[in-house]
Amino acid sequence: MACQILERNDEEKRILLAGVRCGGEDVADQLAHELKRISPELVVEVTHIILDKSNPAENSVHIGVDLAPWTQGVVVVVDDVAHTGKTLLHALRPFLDTYFLRLQVAVLVDRAHKTHPIHPDYVGLSLATTLQEHIEVVQSEGSFSVWLL
Numbered sequence: 001m002a003c004q005i006l007e008r009n010d011e012e013k014r015i016l017l018a019g020v021r022c023g024g025e026d027v028a029d030q031l032a033h034e035l036k037r038i039s040p041e042l043v044v045e046v047t048h049i050i051l052d053k054s055n056p057a058e059n060s061v062h063i064g065v066d067l068a069p070w071t072q073g074v075v076v077v078v079d080d081v082a083h084t085g086k087t088l089l090h091a092l093r094p095f096l097d098t099y100f101l102r103l104q105v106a107v108l109v110d111r112a113h114k115t116h117p118i119h120p121d122y123v124g125l126s127l128a129t130t131l132q133e134h135i136e137v138v139q140s141e142g143s144f145s146v147w148l149l
């Protein structure tokens with residue numbers, strides 16, 4: 001995924017990775033590490049998005065960085081698993097009042113059960129699952145394991 005992000009943004013000097021808290025932050029951190037490793041001159045900043053995943057429409061969404069310096073930059077919203085697209089849809093709320101050169105979405109696992117109009121630009125693994133199955137992502141020593149339960 002890091003290589004794909006770099007390829008699509010090859011002329012950029014800075015990229016902001018905004019990880020959705022509880023899963024997306026770890027993926028964003030690992031992506032930042034890989035981006036810095038393969039392109040040391042690239043400035044990669046990581047921040048977090050805090051929202052209530054169980055009821056995102058009724059609660060505010062917070063981001064841990066001032067977006068003003070990024071108005072002509074690239075922002076990638078990152079989460080671990082995309083199921084229906086609801087969490088990602090609400091995670092994008094803080095970014096809707098600001099113009100960015102590019103606003104992209106990356107997920108480690110895409111379950112493809114979309115009920116909301118969110119389709120990630122970058123996908124680590126796409127899984128066909130039933131609605132009753134659960135995906136668990138475990139990070140250990142800089143790598144991720146994905147379990148279908």
